[in-house]
Amino acid sequence: MPEPIYYREMRLLDKNNLGQDEDWYGNTAAIRCFACGKVFVTSQVLHRKGRVCPVCGKCKVAFTKEGVSVSEATDL
Numbered sequence: 911m912p913e914p915i916y917y918r919e920m921r922l923l924d925k926n927n928l929g930q931d932e933d934w935y936g937n938t939a940a941i942r943c944f945a946c947g948k949v950f951v952t953s954q955v956l957h958r959k960g961r962v963c964p965v966c967g968k969c970k971v972a973f974t975k976e977g978v979s980v981s982e983a984t985d986l
C-alpha cells in the first residue's frame with residue numbers, strides 16, 4: 911500500500927507565535943487556507959468536528975486536545 915506522496919503534514923497553531931494570517935482567541939481560531947488563500951474562522955463550539963475551507967474544502971481546521979490543528983481535509 912503506497913503512501914501518498916503529496917501528503918501535507920498536520921500542524922498546530924502556536925498561540926505565542928501566530929502568523930500574520932492567523933488568529934486564535936478563546937474558542938475561535940482563524941487561519942488562511944494553504945490551498946486557496948481564503949481566511950476562515952473555526953469555532954470550537956460550532957464546529958465540533960472541525961471545519962474545512964468554505965471555498966475549496968482542501969484545508970481542515972480542528973480544535974484538538976493538543977490545540978488548533980491545521981491539516982489537509984482527507985476525510986470528507
Ligand SMILES: [Zn+2]
Nearest residue numbers: 943946963966
Ligand atoms: Zn481553501
